[in-house]
Amino acid sequence: MNKEELVERYFSGILSEDEARRLQKELQKDAAFSEAFELEKELQAVLVSKGKNDLKSRLSHLEADKYLKDQSSQGSNWLRYVAAAAIVIGLSIFGALYMGNNATPEELYTENFEPYRNIIAPVVRGGNAESLLEKSFAAYERGNFEQAEEAFETLYEASGDRYLLFYRGNALLALDRVEEAITVFESHQETQDNFYYKSRWYLALAYLKHNKPEMALTLLKEQVSQKAFNYRAAETLLSKLE
Amino acid sequence: MIEEPTLEQLRTGDSEAYTKIYEAYRDSFLGYARKYELSEEDVLEIYQDSVVKLYENVMSRKLNKLTSSLKTYLFSIGKFKIYEQLRYRKKRVSREESDFKTETFEQSYFEEHQLTERQIALRKHFETLGVRCKTLLNCFYLKGMSLEEIKQAEQYENVNTVKAAKSRCMKQLKEKMIP
Structure with missing residues (x-):
């Protein structure tokens, strides 16, 4: 068996122990071969990571499409509805008492905006603890949005990881830099990743803050019809806007 | 318990197979995780990441032989991730708790790693290759298909x-990698 066949068997995952030892020997003997093999292994890691992203996105869509819709069609989760109704009623009373019936879009924004929690940094492990990614999310959690926003931008330029756009949009909103936030969310939504509907929710809020309730309305309606992220809150918002 | 797909089937990277596993054990995982102070949203996030980790370990050939059911393996990843999440939030939790002892599996295989800078560059350049190259490299390096299988599937002479x-x-990829 020649070197090429050993490599082929390696990537097919069918290398025997004996073959693995032979491959190891060949790699030690031949620097150029070893270098090429390293690149091949890195390519494998890259392709696996791409596959991971696709699968993750598929699973979150499945979750949003199937299970959330199931809940609403089965009617077996009546407790949730009672709870949701209670919250809606509670909020409306609160709204009626404190805001009058005509809250401005900006007030509605303030009522609803909360930067999306960090679900990225907890998984950043095994690397060096001082990476820019960890620092940026640490800043984000501390509420240092200025520092976080800059870091997200730098990281996005370097890696092209699209969730960074989503978090950057959040940081910009928190900094009241609404127009920039709108641009960033819009560019994030050019592709659909795990944060797609979350991003649309925040874009809707940004439109409210920017006093463009009609733009927010369209987005919120879709959020509700898709039973997507925060759709119950979207329903409440819609009822107040319409 | 469903009839679980074999490792060979999972190795093709077929997302249907992974979705099937996801659906089969979703409720059971939610039930298991109920005892921890985590929201359902967090648990689902962890569960999704666990299935994705299973995919990673199968596809990168770290998981070559199953000594248990897939469900047991998947739940070990899930438990590891719950533990990490709780520890991250500084909730009092000790590794001694029986739930988090999964010494039957190599725990380092459950940890997440970011791509290195070189790999990020490689990913960028890979995207600029032609469709035929991308398909071919995917078949060989990701799905682990043999040259013979690729010949048949992709109709090479x-x-x-x-x-x-x-x-x-x-060669194209290597040249793109030279700064």
């Missing part, structure tokens, strides 16, 4: 043309 095409694609 013979194994040698597959081999030649593969070297050309890798």
